[in-house]
Amino acid sequence: MHAWPTDEIATSTGTLRFEPVTSRAALLVLDGMESSYIDLDHPNHLEFEYMQHMSIVTDVTLGAGTRLRALHLGGAGCALARAWAAERPGSAQTVIEWDALLAELAREYCDIPRAPAVKIRVAEARASLERFPPGRWDVIVRDTFANAAVPEHMRTIQVARAASRALIEEGLYLVNLTDHPPLTQARREVATLREVFAHVTLISESGILRGRRHGNVVLAASNRPLNDALIARRCRALPLPVAVLSGSRLASFGASAQPFVDP
Numbered sequence: 001m002h003a004w005p006t007d008e009i010a011t012s013t014g015t016l017r018f019e020p021v022t023s024r025a026a027l028l029v030l031d032g033m034e035s036s037y038i039d040l041d042h043p044n045h046l047e048f049e050y051m052q053h054m055s056i057v058t059d060v061t062l063g064a065g066t067r068l069r070a071l072h073l074g075g076a077g078c079a080l081a082r083a084w085a086a087e088r089p090g091s092a093q094t095v096i097e098w099d100a101l102l103a104e105l106a107r108e109y110c111d112i113p114r115a116p117a118v119k120i121r122v123a124e125a126r127a128s129l130e131r132f133p134p135g136r137w138d139v140i141v142r143d144t145f146a147n148a149a150v151p152e153h154m155r156t157i158q159v160a161r162a163a164s165r166a167l168i169e170e171g172l173y174l175v176n177l178t179d180h181p182p183l184t185q186a187r188r189e190v191a192t193l194r195e196v197f198a199h200v201t202l203i204s205e206s207g208i209l210r211g212r213r214h215g216n217v218v219l220a221a222s223n224r225p226l227n228d229a230l231i232a233r234r235c236r237a238l239p240l241p242v243a244v245l246s247g248s249r250l251a252s253f254g255a256s257a258q259p260f261v262d263p
Contacts, residue, residue, distance in 0.1 A: 036077030
């Protein structure tokens with residue numbers, strides 16, 4: 001395995017910097033935003049809380065250790081795909097990454113399992129999603145960012161419908177977003193997913209939901225009921241305080257928001 005690069009690298013669409021933590025672990029900073037934490041010796045280690053939340057929802061909903069057909073919209077260092085490949089042998093995952101050079105660097109430095117465990121496809125995320133046949137995936141992860149923000153065309157009802165169509169009946173759509181107080185974007189994303197999916201759950205650190213600071217919000221959506229009580233119990237075992245909203249509490253959170261729609 002190569003030593004971590006020491007200089008900032010110009011990728012096809014932005015910049016990438018490796019910040020070594022040890023000789024075997026590094027933080028990937030993409031366009032100034034912390035995007036992946038890669039531990040070469042412990043592929044199942046997820047440093048970022050939002051990825052821990054996604055894994056908890058997936059374990060509770062689809063079963064811990066079970067094989068998955070997973071689609072990741074947005075790749076960076078493929079930390080979540082690496083973890084699932086380690087924890088779920090036999091899984092077949094595809095990562096859609098728009099930035100061709102970033103995909104090459106991830107393959108070179110981040111010790112990503114080869115296809116079919118993790119296939120990296122250089123393509124545009126929405127166009128790829130819309131081409132998959134119905135029922136193709138067990139779980140779809142939307143983790144797309146450009147210039148540290150979710151592209152507007154990836155937030156819409158039309159994208160949520162495409163995800164719902166590409167999932168199996170009990171499949172899971174996981175969305176990562178970042179927002180500032182008063183969480184206008186998160187409220188609109190909740191309203192959007194509630195238009196398409198029968199069940200939606202929000203997970204975020206309590207301080208973010210109280211409007212104290214900027215941070216990540218995870219949304220989980222499915223057309224089958226989600227075990228929110230177990231998800232909340234598992235999330236409460238994590239080091240940082242986490243709030244889980246569903247049902248009437250989530251409806252209140254997104255009540256005054258307008259869904260995102262294509263222009």
